[in-house]
Amino acid sequence: MDDLFSASTRERSFQNAPLAVRMRPNSLDEYVGQQKAVGKGSWLRAAIEHDVLSSVILYGPAGTGKTTLAHIIANHTKSEFVEVSAVTGTVKDLRRVIDEAKTRLNTYDRRTILFIDEIHRFSKSQQDALLHAVENRTVIMIGATTENPYFEVNSALLSRGRVVELEHLKDEDIATLIERALEAPHGLNGKFSADEDTVKTICTLAAGDARSALTTLELASEIAVTRPDTEGTPAPSAGERYPITVDDVKIANPRRGFTYDKNGDMHYDIISAFIKSMRGSDPDATVYWLARMIDAGEDPKFIARRIMIHASEDVGNADPQALLIAHAAFKSAEVIGYPECRINLAQAALYVCLAPKSNACEASIDAALADIHSSGLREVPSYLRDRHRPGSDDYGVYKYPHDYPEGWSISAICPRDWSAARSGSLLAAVGRMARRAKRTRPQRECTEVAADNFVPRCCSWHVRSPLGYHGNRLYFDSFGRLV
Numbered sequence: 001m002d003d004l005f006s007a008s009t010r011e012r013s014f015q016n017a018p019l020a021v022r023m024r025p026n027s028l029d030e031y032v033g034q035q036k037a038v039g040k041g042s043w044l045r046a047a048i049e050h051d052v053l054s055s056v057i058l059y060g061p062a063g064t065g066k067t068t069l070a071h072i073i074a075n076h077t078k079s080e081f082v083e084v085s086a087v088t089g090t091v092k093d094l095r096r097v098i099d100e101a102k103t104r105l106n107t108y109d110r111r112t113i114l115f116i117d118e119i120h121r122f123s124k125s126q127q128d129a130l131l132h133a134v135e136n137r138t139v140i141m142i143g144a145t146t147e148n149p150y151f152e153v154n155s156a157l158l159s160r161g162r163v164v165e166l167e168h169l170k171d172e173d174i175a176t177l178i179e180r181a182l183e184a185p186h187g188l189n190g191k192f193s194a195d196e197d198t199v200k201t202i203c204t205l206a207a208g209d210a211r212s213a214l215t216t217l218e219l220a221s222e223i224a225v226t227r228p229d230t231e232g233t234p235a236p237s238a239g240e241r242y243p244i245t246v247d248d249v250k251i252a253n254p255r256r257g258f259t260y261d262k263n264g265d266m267h268y269d270i271i272s273a274f275i276k277s278m279r280g281s282d283p284d285a286t287v288y289w290l291a292r293m294i295d296a297g298e299d300p301k302f303i304a305r306r307i308m309i310h311a312s313e314d315v316g317n318a319d320p321q322a323l324l325i326a327h328a329a330f331k332s333a334e335v336i337g338y339p340e341c342r343i344n345l346a347q348a349a350l351y352v353c354l355a356p357k358s359n360a361c362e363a364s365i366d367a368a369l370a371d372i373h374s375s376g377l378r379e380v381p382s383y384l385r386d387r388h389r390p391g392s393d394d395y396g397v398y399k400y401p402h403d404y405p406e407g408w409s410i411s412a413i414c415p416r417d418w419s420a421a422r423s424g425s426l427l428a429a430v431g432r433m434a435r436r437a438k439r440t441r442p443q444r445e446c447t448e449v450a451a452d453n454f455v456p457r458c459c460s461w462h463v464r465s466p467l468g469y470h471g472n473r474l475y476f477d478s479f480g481r482l483v
Helices: 004-015 043-049 066-076 091-108 124-135 171-183 196-206 210-231 246-252 265-279 283-295 300-318 321-335 341-354 360-375 416-421 426-438
Strands: 056-059 080-085 112-117 140-145 162-165 192-194 242-244
Touching (some): 043 066, 066 080, 066 112, 080 091, 091 112, 091 124, 171 196, 192 196, 192 210, 196 246, 210 246, 265 283, 265 341, 283 300, 283 341, 300 341, 321 341
Parallel strands (some): 056 140, 080 112
C-alpha cells in the first residue's frame, strides 16, 4: 500500500526523470501522431477506450510511441497491468506472472495485461511459454518491438494477436511536442524559448524520433543556461526566457539522427531503394540512397556487390562495360576503403544507373532453368557430343556456325524436341532478344524529353533532374532493344 513516503519518492523520481519521460502523455487525447494506428475510428483506439483490448504487438522504430501507448493502456484499463523485461525476464518469471494472472482471473474475475518491451529479444522458449496463456486469454499480451515481428516473433504467437505498425513521426508532430515541452510545468516550465529555425533544426535531427527530439531539447536547454556565462553576457532577468539557439541544438546533437540498422528493416529498405533507383535511371535518387548507406557506415563491399549484381541483372549486354566498372569499384572498395572509396562507388553506381537497360540475361537463364525443372534433363544431341571418344564417327555432321551467313544455326544446336517445345514460348523470345541485345545498335535518340525521372528500362545519358541535368533519353524494351 502506498503511503506519504512512497508518494514522495515517486514524485522525486519523476522530477529527476529525463524530459522524454516527464512529457509522456497519459491519455489518447494528449498522444501526438500515429493517426493511422490510433486515430479516431481506428480499431486500437476503440479497443483502448472501451477496455476490450486483445493481444497486440506494437511494431515501429524507436521513439514512435510504443511504450507510451502501453502506459496509456495501463491508465485506461481496469485490468491488472504487469510489465516484464524481455532482457532480464526468464521463463520462470513468465510462468509466475501467468500463474498469478490465472488466480486473479478465477478468483476476482480481473484480467491481466502483460506488457513486454523489446519482445523480439525473447528466446523461442520464452515465447513458447506465452502461447497457451495468450490463446486462452489468461493474459492479454502487449508486445513492443523495433524489429519486424514477422521475422523475430514466433508465427504461432503472431497468429494469436494483431500487429499494429507505428511510423516515424512527422516534423509537425515533433514540433508540437517541442512546443508542449517548452511550456509544460513538468517540462521546461516556460523558462526557455526556441524560434522557428531552432525547432526546425531539432525536427530535422530527430528524424521522426520523439524521444531523440526531447532529449536534444533538454540538452540544448542546459547548454543555453551555461552559454551566457561563457560569453560574458548577463543571464535573462526575472520573467524572461533563456533563448535556445540553433548552435545550442547542434552542440547537443552533433550528428544527424538518420536511423540505419545493418541487420534490420532500414538496412533492407535503403538498399532496395538504391537498387530500384539505379533500375529506374534516376541519378539523384541513386546518389542520395548511396550517401545514406555510406553515412551510416555500411560495408562498402556490400554496396559494390549490389552494384555488380545490378550491372548484369538490369543492364546486361545492353552495356557490357557496366559489369567491368562495377567490378573495378568492388576492387577499389576492397583495397582503398572509406572514405576515398565513396567516390569509386558513386562513379560505378551512376554509370550503371545511366546505362541502357536490358534484363535479357536474367530472363533467359531463369526461363532455361524453369524449363529444366519442368521438363527434365535432355540428352546432348549426338552431333554436339565430344568427338574424341570411340564411335564418335557415327555422331553425324557438326554444323560449324561460321559457315552460315548469320554466324549460327539454331536447328543445328538446340535439341529437336526442345526447339519444337519452345517455339513461340518465352524462352524462344528471350533467346532471340538476348542475341539482338548483344549486337551493336544504332545510337538513335528519342525526340521527347521524359517528364518523369523514374521510367523503367530507359537510358539517360543526360537526365532532367533537380540538379540541373538536361537532355534526351534512349528507351529500350525488356530485352535491350532500342525503341
